[in-house]
Amino acid sequence: DTGVSQDPRHKITKRGQNVTFRCDPISEHNRLYWYRQTLGQGPEFLTYFQNEAQLEKSRLLSDRFSAERPKGSFSTLEIQRTEQGDSAMYLCASSSPWVSGSYEQYFGPGTRLTVT
């Protein structure tokens, strides 16, 4: 399967701990996006990369959040000093409009974070 993968699928952590999630996009996709989804809501944009450059960050992304895509392939999202309000599904998506000619984003299965 060459779709978007995310690791881990589930993470339970105590308030105040740091967590890091990984996303591996579809291999030829140069754009990578992070979204967050809470119960009963649609996904909300957090940040996106074009190759290794982080081009946009949402105001939702507080200074406790940092994302990287060091070689333009996989990406990591780190949350420092987690709070209970960080509990959500964290989704990664990738796309490559110049290759495919379309703007669809393909999502991974998500990482479910629970902060206790």
Added chain:
Amino acid sequence: DQQVKQNSPSLSVQEGRISILNCDYTNSMFDYFLWYKKYPAEGPTFLISISSIKDKNEDGRFTVFLNKSAKHLSLHIVPSQPGDSAVYFCAASARETSGSRLTFGEGTQLTVNP
């Protein structure tokens, strides 16, 4: 502010009938619209999209209609099947101004009864 809105949290239809899911948007910069389906504990799965230069796009049982003047789009599924039961999200993007990031609606839970 909620730039993409799905006013119906749920919809129930009989197998074989048509399902119509609706979506409204407010941002006139949006020029590309997508529908995603989501099962519990999975990521959203892309279904169908439409550019603002079109008013209809069809793919098998799925058809998306866009009414730009009303800032309204709808997804028609016909015939509906029990396997279509899922949460459906409408999403929109402004391709030239925001890196194609997606703005999602709240979702509509579709239940197709056998």
